[in-house]
Amino acid sequence: MSATKGLEGIVAAESKISSIIDDTLTYVGYNIDDLADNASFEEVIYLLWHTRLPKADELAELKQQLADNMSIPQAIVDQFKAYPLSTVHPMAALRTAVSLLGVFDEEADVMDPEANYRKAIRLQAKIATVVTAFARVRKGLEPVAPKPELGYAANFLYMLKGEEPAAIEVEAFDKALVLHADHELNASTFTARVCVATLSDVYSGVTAAIGALKGPLHGGxxxxxxxxxxxxxxxxxxxxxxxxxxxxxxxxxxxxxxxxxxxxxxxxxxxxxxxxxxxxxxxxxxxxxxxxxxxxxxxxxxxxxxxxxxxxxxxxxLGIDHDLFTPIFAVSRTSGWVAHILEQYANNRLIRPRAEYVGPGMQKYVPISER
Ligand SMILES: CC(=O)SCCNC(=O)CCNC(=O)[C@H](O)C(C)(C)COP(=O)(O)OP(=O)(O)OC[C@H]1O[C@@H](n2cnc3c(N)ncnc32)[C@H](O)[C@@H]1OP(=O)(O)O
Ligand SMILES: O=C([O-])CC(=O)C(=O)O
Incomplete structure (x- = not known):
């Protein structure tokens, strides 16, 4: 057995969600250029979760479900207020808050596909509120409630700044969300899949993924x-x-x-x-x-x-604080993480590779008094 450093070139899963072939990125076979120019983030979420583009009524339903689920427990806002706000990184706050969302979700450990899909919607909806609420609380401001009539990108910017964004800002932010949504078996998505392959829950998978995205070699x-x-x-x-x-x-x-x-x-x-x-x-x-x-x-x-x-x-x-850039990546990538988590559950096997042992050979235990 010999190790491949960083698992480079190792194919570790089959997936129908996104592909990178000859430097071309597709989501479910749609070229990223096409999606960036034409699709909204909500359409992309639907595409990743259902592996097909939505019809108009399906898209309207998803938008409504996201809008209906954006509010977060007050306990999460209260937690933020208790943090050492001058030093805590928003990615650490986000990682902890997503875990806490799981604590407040009565269905967190219900493992059937319908319940997991409902959790996917709740998580995708609430993560925008979590990031924007934290961004405001640390400045001594109260969170801004979402406006149900706004789309996902517009709502994020509205909740962040407390005023409705200009059309060009919404267009740019929506495109950025589309571009960051999924990326095959990147480090954070792999982390999410490893986590839920133990049949752990969706919140654990996304919490683990946020931890992996945080690093400067990846989303950081x-x-x-x-x-x-x-x-x-x-x-x-x-x-x-x-x-x-x-x-x-x-x-x-x-x-x-x-x-x-x-x-x-x-x-x-x-x-x-x-x-x-x-x-x-x-x-x-x-x-x-x-x-x-x-x-x-x-x-x-x-x-x-x-x-x-x-x-x-x-x-x-777009006037966004610099340490919110990676949390915004997480807001978008949640759609991809969740798609991969659902795909993993649908055809699960524990992910457990091997390590090449390079330590000392067999040794005899030495009592502490003789070391
Ligand atoms: C969303 C995303 O996650 S995209 C990636 C975001 N991360 C970054 O931008 C951080 C900077 N980039 C990097 O660290 C790397 O390019 C990674 C982590 C993205 C990919 O890493 P790997 O495939 O493991 O390549 P690795 O780090 O081994 O680099 C290979 C060689 O290229 C060099 N190299 C790679 N990236 C860079 C860089 N950004 N600047 C300078 N040199 C670089 C390395 O020093 C190394 O050189 P060496 O062979 O002489 O030692
Ligand atoms: O695929 C990767 O290794 C990193 C990346 O670009 C992403 O996650 O978007």
Missing amino acids: ANEQVMKMLSEIGSLDNVESYIQTKLDNKEKIMGFGHRVYRKGDPRAPHLRVMSQKLTELTGKPELYEMSVKIHDMIVEQKKLPANVDFFSASVYDS
Whole structure:
């Protein structure tokens, strides 16, 4: 037995949900470019959960179900108020709150497919409220109740800021949600599947996935990209900052990918949005800096940008706090996690690989007094 470091190239599950073949990403066979340009996030949720696009009445029903389930237990808001708010990261708050949602869901451990689907809707609906409520509570503000007549993306921005977003903001945010919704067997989705393959519950699977997404090698990279852009500060500083990092053999966040070689097909969509939004908000330098970084990394490291690189300047342009970028990724990816969890339950087998033992050979126990 010999180990493959990082399970690179190992096919660990069959899935009908999304595929990456020759650098092309599809959700259920629909090209991500097509979906990014045409589908709403709610349509994508339906697609991932039912492996087909919804008809008009089915989409209306899902939107209604999401709107009806957005409120969260007051106990979660009260918990937030008790946190050390100046230091707690929103991803830690989210991880804990999703676990708490499970505590308050009477059906949490009911394992039939209908109950699991109802939980999927509740979780997808409430996770937007959880993230926005935490974002407000830590600023000493009260959470804003969702408006049932708004779509998912608009409601998120409304609950975050307390005012209805402009159409262009909704369009950009909705597209970002579509682009982040699913991605084959990425680290957090794999984590979710491993968790529920023990027949643990949906909330445990998503809580585990949030923990995996939090790391800077995965979803946490978008916040780190913004940190880097803020540190660089101006177009003039890009070259020396990036060159120093490269000379020191440091990783540049938002670049590289385990699966894509030619490039992440989501990045060009985010790049276009970044250009448009930074111009609109009067911060075109942020986009120009991003492009300069991009060109240096592509030229010197031959590494293309991944989904996290241009999303940073997109979310910044939408006036979103930088440490909320990864929680927003989680809000979108919940749709994919849940799709994979339901798929895992439908054809389950415990996921239990082996480890190649590389420690010492057989040893004889030595009493503590003789060590
Ligand atoms: C949503 C997402 O999760 S997308 C990914 C988000 N993560 C990031 O943007 C973090 C930065 N990128 C990375 O760390 C990596 O590219 C990963 C984690 C995404 C993929 O990692 P892996 O497939 O394991 O590649 P690995 O980390 O082994 O890198 C291979 C080589 O490329 C280099 N490399 C990879 N990414 C980068 C980068 N962003 N900057 C500089 N060098 C890099 C590594 O240093 C390594 O070089 P070496 O062979 O000389 O040691
Ligand atoms: O697939 C991966 O390894 C990471 C990624 O891009 C994602 O989860 O969107």
